Amino acid sequence: MHRSPSTRRSADPVGSAPASTATQEGKRPAERFRLDVQGLRAVAVGAVVLYHAGVPWLPGGYVGVDVFFVISGFLITGHLLRSLETGGTVGFAEFYARRARRILPASFAVLLVTLAVAALTLGPVRVREAAVDAVATAVYVPNLLFAYRGTQYLNETDPPSLFQHYWSLGVEEQFYLVWPLLLVGFFALRRSHRVLTVLMGAVVVVSFVACLVLTVRAQPWAFFGLPTRAWELAAGGLVAAVVGRGSVLRRSLAVPLGWAGLTAIVASVLLLDASTPFPGPWAVLPVAGTALVILAGASAGPGGPAAVLARSPMVWVGGISYSLYLVHWPAMTLPQAILGRAEPVPLPWQLLVAAACVPLAWLSYRFVETPFRTARRLRSARPRRVGLAVLAATAVVVASAGLAVWGADRAPQSSATVVTATELRRAPVGTPVVPANLEPSLAEAADDLPVVYEDGCQLDASEQEPRSSCVYGADPAAPRVVLFGDSHASQLVPALSPLADAGSIRLDVMTKSGCPASDLGVVTGRGQPYPTCPPWRAAVLDLLRTDPPAVVVVADYAGESGGADGARFGPDEWGEALGRTLRALPSTTQVLVVGDTPTPGTAPGVCLSDHVQDAAACDLGVEVRNVVVQEGQRAAAEAAGARFVDLDEYLCNPEACPVIIDNTLVYRDGTHLTATMAARLGEVLGPEVLALLPR
Numbered sequence: 001m002h003r004s005p006s007t008r009r010s011a012d013p014v015g016s017a018p019a020s021t022a023t024q025e026g027k028r029p030a031e032r033f034r035l036d037v038q039g040l041r042a043v044a045v046g047a048v049v050l051y052h053a054g055v056p057w058l059p060g061g062y063v064g065v066d067v068f069f070v071i072s073g074f075l076i077t078g079h080l081l082r083s084l085e086t087g088g089t090v091g092f093a094e095f096y097a098r099r100a101r102r103i104l105p106a107s108f109a110v111l112l113v114t115l116a117v118a119a120l121t122l123g124p125v126r127v128r129e130a131a132v133d134a135v136a137t138a139v140y141v142p143n144l145l146f147a148y149r150g151t152q153y154l155n156e157t158d159p160p161s162l163f164q165h166y167w168s169l170g171v172e173e174q175f176y177l178v179w180p181l182l183l184v185g186f187f188a189l190r191r192s193h194r195v196l197t198v199l200m201g202a203v204v205v206v207s208f209v210a211c212l213v214l215t216v217r218a219q220p221w222a223f224f225g226l227p228t229r230a231w232e233l234a235a236g237g238l239v240a241a242v243v244g245r246g247s248v249l250r251r252s253l254a255v256p257l258g259w260a261g262l263t264a265i266v267a268s269v270l271l272l273d274a275s276t277p278f279p280g281p282w283a284v285l286p287v288a289g290t291a292l293v294i295l296a297g298a299s300a301g302p303g304g305p306a307a308v309l310a311r312s313p314m315v316w317v318g319g320i321s322y323s324l325y326l327v328h329w330p331a332m333t334l335p336q337a338i339l340g341r342a343e344p345v346p347l348p349w350q351l352l353v354a355a356a357c358v359p360l361a362w363l364s365y366r367f368v369e370t371p372f373r374t375a376r377r378l379r380s381a382r383p384r385r386v387g388l389a390v391l392a393a394t395a396v397v398v399a400s401a402g403l404a405v406w407g408a409d410r411a412p413q414s415s416a417t418v419v420t421a422t423e424l425r426r427a428p429v430g431t432p433v434v435p436a437n438l439e440p441s442l443a444e445a446a447d448d449l450p451v452v453y454e455d456g457c458q459l460d461a462s463e464q465e466p467r468s469s470c471v472y473g474a475d476p477a478a479p480r481v482v483l484f485g486d487s488h489a490s491q492l493v494p495a496l497s498p499l500a501d502a503g504s505i506r507l508d509v510m511t512k513s514g515c516p517a518s519d520l521g522v523v524t525g526r527g528q529p530y531p532t533c534p535p536w537r538a539a540v541l542d543l544l545r546t547d548p549p550a551v552v553v554v555a556d557y558a559g560e561s562g563g564a565d566g567a568r569f570g571p572d573e574w575g576e577a578l579g580r581t582l583r584a585l586p587s588t589t590q591v592l593v594v595g596d597t598p599t600p601g602t603a604p605g606v607c608l609s610d611h612v613q614d615a616a617a618c619d620l621g622v623e624v625r626n627v628v629v630q631e632g633q634r635a636a637a638e639a640a641g642a643r644f645v646d647l648d649e650y651l652c653n654p655e656a657c658p659v660i661i662d663n664t665l666v667y668r669d670g671t672h673l674t675a676t677m678a679a680r681l682g683e684v685l686g687p688e689v690l691a692l693l694p695r
Contacts (some may be wrong), residue, residue, distance in 0.1 A: 066618075067265060159602055519577045
């Protein structure tokens with residue numbers, strides 16, 4: 001998201017105060033301060049803040065960031081183009097120094113305050129997470145970190161990062177490291193405004209194509225990545241190029257186009273939601289709408305959207321929009337984290353927090369943003385000094401993060417109690433404390449993964465060809481057992497590995513993240529589009545029919561799909577989908593269907609780090625069991641002559657699903673078992689598989 005302009009007169013080209021009529025006369029449209037653009041910032045930040053507050057009738061409020069991207073591209077590119085036209089180049093050092101003065105003071109202030117509050121109020125696990133995210137934020141790569149983690153911005157299950165909103169600033173700063181260089185290079189090829197505009201359009205097209213491809217193949221990278229978001233900022237740059245040439249629309253055309261653009265923005269906020277594949281093609285709606293509003297506003301006059309956008313309240317909110325964007329997210333997420341709530345704070349409270357963020361944002365704008373931007377000494381400082389100040393500020397954040405981790409490591413991570421593991425049993429009773437010999441430890445839980453992740457045998461969203469090399473076992477002549485499904489199948493690898501290590505079976509892993517073995521068509525169990533899933537599933541079935549294994553073990557993630565709570569797939573749909581897959585398997589192959597394990601929703605390690613002496617406070621209610629879906633899966637298995645095993649009875653008792661059984665941490669995140677717990681389940685799954693092997 002781009003930094004908001006001052007509401008005072010400023011020479012900063014990114015945005016300046018409303019000039020008097022006299023000072024506006026004789027200026028080209030690109031050089032005038034645009035009250036409508038300032039008001040458009042208010043629309044964008046309002047959509048984002050209310051969306052994060054959970055207002056139900058604004059399900060697409062996240063597109064406010066896309067609006068900011070276009071505005072930013074328009075303002076910054078306009079300045080760069082004027083520099084090229086007047087001087088033939090860009091003063092890079094001064095350009096980056098100016099951005100640093102405008103962007104970093106408020107950004108670093110909010111970052112440090114958020115980190116300090118987290119260190120003082122949260123448990124060790126969350127403090128470590130916050131420290132890592134703070135460092136990534138300080139060097140403006142949080143978007144890359146979130147993409148690497150596979151963060152689902154619109155369908156988050158675990159508590160989000162306290163710095164998640166900084167992803168958009170990361171995209172912008174990465175863009176502006178490259179964009180000025182591209183413009184200078186384009187201009188050097190041929191000093192033609194028209195050619196420069198065409199080349200900018202080519203950037204838009206290439207980036208947009210990448211956006212379309214990655215949205216279906218690797219959505220987190222599409223959402224957070226610069227290559228897939230650059231077209232939005234470059235689209236604003238195209239508008240700047242058109243307006244900069246004085247190519248404004250006739251007022252009779254500009255007025256309806258401007259209102260059409262504003263309607264497109266409002267429609268995207270009202271009609272898009274968390275199920276929309278985004279950014280993808282739907283991002284065109286807010287991006288094109290914003291571009292139209294800005295383009296038309298150059299000539300539409302008071303009859304256009306400026307009639308609404310240029311009003312004083314809108315302009316005022318637009319002025320503090322950058323600080324409001326920065327402060328609203330930690331203000332909304334910190335209470336939830338401090339209270340240890342898995343679910344968001346109720347809407348009325350969130351709206352109160354949102355309202356309280358407005359004066360807080362004004363204070364940040366008045367006493368942090370404005371002084372650093374307008375102080376004569378800072379404005380006259382050499383770029384080298386500004387660069388040194390930026391490095392010093394980054395060092396302060398890194399040191400603060402290290403101090404936070406140091407303090408977290410000295411907080412108690414467990415009780416002094418040592419618990420001895422026993423044989424797996426039905427209806428287990430949870431351990432009342434976090435034992436000193438917990439396996440894995442709370443700090444290691446997130447990395448307690450099956451070996452298939454390290455080996456590259458867990459296919460990601462972009463892959464659709466099964467791997468032939470993912471076979472485990474000491475005896476190549478042993479009966480072949482295929483594990484087929486999504487990540488809830490691969491989480492069972494530690495349960496079956498002992499059989500492979502002993503030479504009893506050859507374990508062939510055919511798993512793909514988010515893609516169930518059950519034939520749910522072109523969507524996942526969450527109802528999201530997944531074009532690479534059906535081809536992969538069909539290819540696996542072809543391989544199984546060509547070379548029938550002795551046993552196929554089928555397991556799928558069924559969380560958020562039970563039907564009883566309005567989710568997309570109920571027991572009948574799951575039963576029919578599983579039935580289609582089972583009927584497609586070779587008739588000579590024995591089949592074991594494993595019912596899905598409970599879905600906690602959030603990683604219990606966060607709660608446990610706050611309740612080392614009262615682990616029972618973190619135990620899960622029995623509603624986390626996917627009983628409704630299991631009914632359909634069990635019926636389909638019985639109809640196909642397959643065996644069905646329910647692991648829930650070893651993970652839950654009639655009252656709760658413990659998060660610690662003996663000295664074993666059960667869940668590594670909001671949906672998966674730890675590899676350690678899965679290995680213990682081998683006591684159940686091992687005999688089930690052996691019973692199906694040929695005698």
